[in-house]
Structure formats: structure tokens, C-alpha cells
Amino acid sequence: MEIKSPISSTGKKLRTEEMIINMGPQHPSTHGVLRLELIVDGEIVNEVIPHLGYLHRCFEKHCEHMTNYQQVIPYVDRMDYVAAMNNELAYAIAVEKLLAIQIPERVDYIRVIMAELQRIASHLIAVGTYGIDIGAFTPFLYCFRDREKILDLFEMTCGARLLYNYIWVGGLSHDLPTNFIPKTQSFIKEFRKTLKEVTDLLVYNEIFVKRTANIGVLPKDVAINYGCSGPMLRASGVDWDLRRDDPYSVYHKFDWKVIVGKGEVGTIGDCWDRNMVRVLEMEESLKIIEQAIVSIPEGNVQSAIPKRIRPNPGESYGRAESPRGELGFYVISDGTASPYRIKARSPAFVNLSVINEISRGSMIADLVAIMGSIDIVLGEVDR
Amino acid sequence: MEQFLIEIFGDGVLINILMAALPLLFILPYALVTIYLEMKIAAHIQDRVAYMVTGWHGVLQPFADILKLLQKEDITPAAANKILFNIAPFLVFVGTYASFAVLPFSSHYAGSNLDLGLLYIVAVSALVVIGLLMAGWASNNKWSLFGAMRSAAQIISYEIPTAFVILTIVMIVGSMNLQKVTEMQSGGIGNWFIFGGPFILSKKLLLIPLMIVLFVIQYVASMAEVNRTPFDIPEAESELVQGYNTEYSGMKFALFYLAEYANLFVVSALTVVLFFGGWSSPFGDFLSGPFWNAFWFVTKGMVFVSVNIWLRWTLPRLRVDQLMYISWKVLTPFAIFCMIAVGFILVW
Numbered sequence: 124m125e126i127k128s129p130i131s132s133t134g135k136k137l138r139t140e141e142m143i144i145n146m147g148p149q150h151p152s153t154h155g156v157l158r159l160e161l162i163v164d165g166e167i168v169n170e171v172i173p174h175l176g177y178l179h180r181c182f183e184k185h186c187e188h189m190t191n192y193q194q195v196i197p198y199v200d201r202m203d204y205v206a207a208m209n210n211e212l213a214y215a216i217a218v219e220k221l222l223a224i225q226i227p228e229r230v231d232y233i234r235v236i237m238a239e240l241q242r243i244a245s246h247l248i249a250v251g252t253y254g255i256d257i258g259a260f261t262p263f264l265y266c267f268r269d270r271e272k273i274l275d276l277f278e279m280t281c282g283a284r285l286l287y288n289y290i291w292v293g294g295l296s297h298d299l300p301t302n303f304i305p306k307t308q309s310f311i312k313e314f315r316k317t318l319k320e321v322t323d324l325l326v327y328n329e330i331f332v333k334r335t336a337n338i339g340v341l342p343k344d345v346a347i348n349y350g351c352s353g354p355m356l357r358a359s360g361v362d363w364d365l366r367r368d369d370p371y372s373v374y375h376k377f378d379w380k381v382i383v384g385k386g387e388v389g390t391i392g393d394c395w396d397r398n399m400v401r402v403l404e405m406e407e408s409l410k411i412i413e414q415a416i417v418s419i420p421e422g423n424v425q426s427a428i429p430k431r432i433r434p435n436p437g438e439s440y441g442r443a444e445s446p447r448g449e450l451g452f453y454v455i456s457d458g459t460a461s462p463y464r465i466k467a468r469s470p471a472f473v474n475l476s477v478i479n480e481i482s483r484g485s486m487i488a489d490l491v492a493i494m495g496s497i498d499i500v501l502g503e504v505d506r
Numbered sequence: 507m508e509q510f511l512i513e514i515f516g517d518g519v520l521i522n523i524l525m526a527a528l529p530l531l532f533i534l535p536y537a538l539v540t541i542y543l544e545m546k547i548a549a550h551i552q553d554r555v556a557y558m559v560t561g562w563h564g565v566l567q568p569f570a571d572i573l574k575l576l577q578k579e580d581i582t583p584a585a586a587n588k589i590l591f592n593i594a595p596f597l598v599f600v601g602t603y604a605s606f607a608v609l610p611f612s613s614h615y616a617g618s619n620l621d622l623g624l625l626y627i628v629a630v631s632a633l634v635v636i637g638l639l640m641a642g643w644a645s646n647n648k649w650s651l652f653g654a655m656r657s658a659a660q661i662i663s664y665e666i667p668t669a670f671v672i673l674t675i676v677m678i679v680g681s682m683n684l685q686k687v688t689e690m691q692s693g694g695i696g697n698w699f700i701f702g703g704p705f706i707l708s709k710k711l712l713l714i715p716l717m718i719v720l721f722v723i724q725y726v727a728s729m730a731e732v733n734r735t736p737f738d739i740p741e742a743e744s745e746l747v748q749g750y751n752t753e754y755s756g757m758k759f760a761l762f763y764l765a766e767y768a769n770l771f772v773v774s775a776l777t778v779v780l781f782f783g784g785w786s787s788p789f790g791d792f793l794s795g796p797f798w799n800a801f802w803f804v805t806k807g808m809v810f811v812s813v814n815i816w817l818r819w820t821l822p823r824l825r826v827d828q829l830m831y832i833s834w835k836v837l838t839p840f841a842i843f844c845m846i847a848v849g850f851i852l853v854w
Contacts (some may be wrong), residue, residue: 144648145528151747166652166826258735258823264552330736330822487652493744 141169148177152256152491155501159494166486171479175472186465192218192292192432195465197338199298200286200451202469203503205248207243209445210276211290217441217452218292221434229422230294231373236415236444237277237289237305238372243314244273245446246401246408251499253398254325257334257497262325269317270383272310279303293428304416311409318333320406326395326402336389339481339493346392349477354400355447355497359386359392364394365444372443377414379407394496398479401446401498433460447471447498467506471499508533513558523617529606532723532804536570537767543808544815551819566658575763587754590644594760597637597755604630605772610684612785612799624672627776628665634769635661638740641762642750653749656826657733657740663833664737669726672840674848675780678703688784695788700781712851717842720768722731723844724809725835728773730829732766735818739826755792774810775803782806 158178162170182202186195186414199214200207212234219226251266275286279300281289289296325331341351346359357361364381366374382403384396434456442451448470457463474497482493518818542565559562582588608623620626635658642654650683678699679687691698700717702710728739741749751762778784783806787801793802824832 142648152745254822258738259550259821260548261819264554268553309822324820325822328822330824333828334822334825486825486827488745488823 125309143476146490147174151366152494154252154494154499156506157475157499159490159500161487161490163487166488168482168485168487168490170374171482172491173475173478175505178501180506182506183465183467185342186462189461190414191460192434192462195462196291196482197286197288197405200288202467202506203245203445203447203450203471203500203504204285205500206241206245206446207286208237208290209443209450211287212238213441213443213445213450214452215290215292215441216443217454218432218434219438219458220441221437221439221454222429222432222478224293224427224429226293226427227422227424228373230424230427231368231413232419233295233299233424234290235372235374235377236419237280239411239415240273240307242408242446243405244270247273249401249446250321250325250398253495253498254331257327257331258492259325259331262321265317265324267322271315272314276303276307276310277304291326291428292432294426295424298424304419306418306453311413314409317356318402322402325400332388332395334488335394335492335496336483338389338394338489341392341397341477343392345477345480348382349480349504350473351477352447352473353444353446354382354397355448355474356476357382358396358400360384360386365442365449369442371441373415374411377411379410382407394492397496397498431460433458442468445470447500447503448474456477469503469506471497471501471503472506475499475504507559526607528598529603529609532611533603533606533764533768533771538771540767540811541568541571543812547812547815548819551816563737568665572760575756575760578759580756580811581753582806583753585646587644587646589766590640591753592639592758594637595645595758595765597640597766598634598683599637599761599765601630601633601637602768602772604633606768608684609687609772609775610779610784611803612722612796613685613688614796614799616685619683619685621681621683623675624682624687625770628669631769631772632661634765639748640759641754645750645753647753649746649748650750650752653740653746653752656746657750659826660733660739660829660833661731662739664727664837666733667723667833667837667841668727669716670838670845671720671727671780674720674841674845675699677767677845677849682785684779688786692786692794694790695783696760697786698757698788699779699782708854709851714849716847717781718852719840720844720848721777723841724777724780726832728777729814729839730833732769732773732814734770734814736821736824737829738818738823739829770811770814771807774807777810778803 142163144161145158145161146161147153148156153159158170158174158177159239161168180201182198184214185198189195192472196211196214199210202210209257247266247270251263254260254262275498277287278284280303281287281297283289341355341359343361345362346356351359352363360383362381362383365371367381376411384391386393386396387399388395436456436458438453438455439452440451442449449468450470451468453460453468455464477496478493485493545556545567549569557567560566560570574846582591582705605617607626608616638657642650675687676682679690681687690704693704695701700721702713702717705713733740740746741751751759755760756759785803787794787798787802
């Protein structure tokens, strides 16, 4: 866009220049400690340079000093702290692949239930905080109210509300408590109603649509080139979900569908689509939980946990669909009890890299909308 | 009221000072009530209960808030322009407070019974813009500057549709005196301008739809003028941290806060005067009298304040350019059309 330079009353041309402004690390809408260096021309953003590392905790280096593969799990929890179950699942898959052990089917079912409950909890945060980014405060509290119920279920199961240390290599720390199934079923029933409430109040709100439709459009090819995954990729119209395309655990046994962005109110791959994919995915997760919960086989959840984990020298890559996308762990073993190297492929980090591409030329308010729609968790970006 | 005070204190300077200070006696308790109201309404909209500990259902909480703000350290950033930085909050408050001078609280009380009352309100509330710009500029903070520029653009844009609405009412009444505007609507709910004013039935039926449109324009514009959701762009929390008052703390911040709430009442009161009969009772002469007048005025004002709070906690926020679009391409043309139409109806 060409901007004519203003002329003063004396006819002299006034000088305007670009301004560098720091968004973060203490900015309310960077969802943590991210710093975005913005080069702005008035309200228009010309360039976005993300600066990372404010929450770097040397996760990968720490792992090398663990004396046991199981000890890594609490660290994994702290990566994507709003979706800890999914992190544990991905890590457990990677190490189990390395060990080449078979785990009981009951464990797989419980893992799927937990991962999907966690996905709903995580998407609720994403949708709720997205409301705050757009200026609507109320849906956020509705979302958190529902998320509390999921956290209650987790607390019932393993005692922790946020960082669980629940999914272990080869098994689980606890079996399901006795009244878990009826409580989950009643939660699903209630949640269907409240989810509709949030959808009506926020997602189809005229102002919300105006603020998010056609904003931050991420075309299919750009999304693939940048390696985006999860709702971000699916909103751009790419039909790709690891749960279906690289089935792990017992996902192949359930009937559900992959949600793809359709550009219902704007262009395919805009902020509204990304948000809507998350909303619809919650419904799909509910479907999976509903089916899994009635067909859990009996079994001992700890029978397959190895007493000593000492994998043969080798490497493995285990991946799972976390709420943010493809979460992968690349584990190398040198035959000792501690991992030689662990590398995490965190979806939030990869998804964030696309921000400059899709927010160039937008306004500051749009940038906030784009940031929120990417749904990053800084604990995972920085590790 | 003025006569009564003159009887006690005699005619002199003192009486003018007293008359001017009276609205302050209203603003302070009103602000406390509104802060409480806002928190409680917000909480109930959001499925929570808000504060319950301080006093019965937390009624003492606003006092605690004010006390806290009084105790806070008053920080002036080292790089700020100290003079402008310190003047700004007072200017903002003065601009708002000055509007109270002409509000007709009752048939017997208005701070000053100006003949140019409506023009005065439009003029004085524009003074606030200077204060906001000053605050944003003097803070030496880029986010504050953004907030200040946005609020200046916003308030000036939205004054135009408001001015057209006011002009229409002035055309009907033939006076800018707020007391006269109110008097014309007194005598029952049917005489309020929103219901067509005190005209013959055929004229009324023609005026009602226009009046409803004008009322909507005025109300939307007033929301923008007090910087509240969906038009809280100058202090958009998720975008600009706090906008122009980011760098303020303690009592100076409280003044901004107070000015915002006071302004909320001014614009609501203006809506009441223009469309809902000001201090006049909805039942004609029943429940009418100087005291009841004040009661009706404040009650009607508070209804609109509450609606404003309700909207704030329901709607998302617009973007700057969308806000300008609404003002210049939607509200202003409609307001002009309505003004012309009302003019024809009055002549016909």
C-alpha cells in the first residue's frame, strides 16, 4: 500500500518514519513471555520479528542427565503446560517404540480418553483467550468453567490438575477411579450444551466475525512449506491429522472425522477458520471419548511397565497429535539407563514461525488476532 | 434550589460556588455505586459472584479500592514530560465535570441554566480529547501514544453524529436549553421524544421511527465517546496494554477512572434528556415534584449506564478502521437523513 506523505500548512513535506515497537515480553496478548519486535507505520505492521528464549529451561539438555527414562516425563509435562497429557503420550510412544514393548489395550484406551479430554481443555483455553484477544471477556470465563470440570476429572484420576506425570513408559501411574466413567459421561452431556453457548456468544458474533474473517490468511502451500501442523494446517484446508493418517494408540477403532477449514465466513485459512477448527474439534473429541469410555477392556495398567529401562543402542521418533499439532520426540539411546539425546519437535514453535508471513501489512489489532489464532504456548516454543 | 440557597446564604459569590460544587456531591457516590454495579453485573454475566467479603455482598469494596489507590505511590516516569503528564488527568476530569454544570437534575436544579446548554456539552466534552492526547504524548510510551491517537480520532469522529442528533432535537424544541428540552417532554411517557414528542397523532407516528433511529445513533456514539466496549479501542487491553493511562498510577490513575465513570453518566443523562424526558415523570403529574424529578433523572440515567455495562461484558471489540467506518459511513449519513426528514415533518 502506498502512503502519501503528509504536507504541512507551509507546503513543506512532513517526514514520517517507521517506528520500532516491542510487543512483549510483558504484553497481555503474547500469551506468555514472547517478544515481538514490530516495525510499524502508524497502525500498520510492516514486519514482525519474534524473539524467543524468555522461557528457555534447557529441557533437552536436562533430559540427558536423567538417570531413568521415566524421569523425563515430569519435564515433558512442563513443555506444553496446558496439554500435559498429550506431551506425555507422545514421549511414551517414542520410548516404547525404542524399547519395542507391547502395552495392554486398557492402557491405550485410557490414554486416548485422557489425551482427548486434555485436547478439549487445551482448545477451551485457546478459544477463551482468543475471545479476550478480540476484546470479549465473558466467553473466557465460560470456557474456564468447563475446563475446571475436566481438571477435576484429572485430579480424581491422578491427583494433579495441571502437570500429571500420569502416562508412563509402558503404562499409567494409576488406574481409573471407580466413578470416573459416570462422571465423564455427565460432563460430556453438560459440555455439549455449554459449548453451544460459547459458539453462539463468541464465534458467530457479528463483531467477532468482522475482526477475524479474512484476517491472517494462511494459504495451503505456505502452511505446508513452513511445516505447520494441527488446527493451523487443517484450517488452511489440508486434510491431515496424525490420529488418522499415522494411527497410534487405538484411534483407528473409533468413528470420528478430521475437521478442515472451509472458509465459512471468509477465506479458507483465516483466523476465524483456525478458531472454528478448534471449536469443532472439541465435538469430535467428545465423540471419541464417548466411544472409548463404553468399550474399555479390563486389564492391569502397570503390568507392562519395565522394571529397568535400558534400551539397546538406537534411535526412535515417536509422534502424536497434540492440540497444537504434530508433537514429536526423537530419542537416541546409547545403551545406558539415561537417554543420550532427546529432541522435541514442538508444534507451537513451528507454527509461530509463520507469523511474519501472514501478518505483514495488517494492523496492530489484526496482529493480536493472528497471534491468538496461532495458539502458542511459550513453554513449548522455548522448552 | 437556587432560591433556597439564596435565602440561606444570600446572593453572592458563595452561592455560585455552592451551586457548582453540588454535582461533585453526586459524582463521588455515583462513581462508587457504579464501580460496584459494574463488578456485580459483570460477575453475574460471567457466572461468578464477584466480591463477597468486604461488607454485605462486598458493598464496601469500592471504598477499599479508592483507599488503595490513595495509598499508592505516585510515579512519574523519568522520561515523561512532567508538566503535561501531571496536568492531563485533571484536564480530563475537568472536561467531564464541566458537563455536569448544565445537566438538569430536576426542574428546580441545574448547576447553571445555560441557554446554550447543548452546545456547551458538545464543546466541553471535546476538551477531554486534549487531556487524553496530552496524557498519551507526555507519557513517552509508544503504546500510550497509540492509545491517545486512537482516542482522539475516535472521540472527534463520534462527535459528528452526536451533533446531528442534538441538532435534530434542537430543531424540534427550538432551544438549546436543556431545561426547555425536558419541559417540552413532560406530562407523561407519551410525550417523550422517543415516542414522538407532544405532537398530534399523525405527526407522532411519522416521528417515532426516525426518533428510534436517532436514539440508536446517539447511544452508539455515546458508547464510543466514553471508550467502552465494543469501542474501547483507545485502552484496548489486549492490544495496547492500557492505552493512554498505562504509565499512570495512584490518584492520577483514579482521576482517569473517575472521569470515565462520570462521563458515562453524562452521556447517559444526555440520552435521557434528548429522548426519554429528562427529569419528567413517566406518569404525568403523578410522582412529580422537585425531589421526584431528581429521582427520575438519576434512575433513567442509571438504566442506560447499566445497559452500557451489560454491553461491555457481552461484546468483543471492533478494530480502528471498522470503528471509523461505522461513524462516517453509517451513523453520520443516517443522522443527516433523519435530521432532514424530521425537518420536513415539522414544517408539514
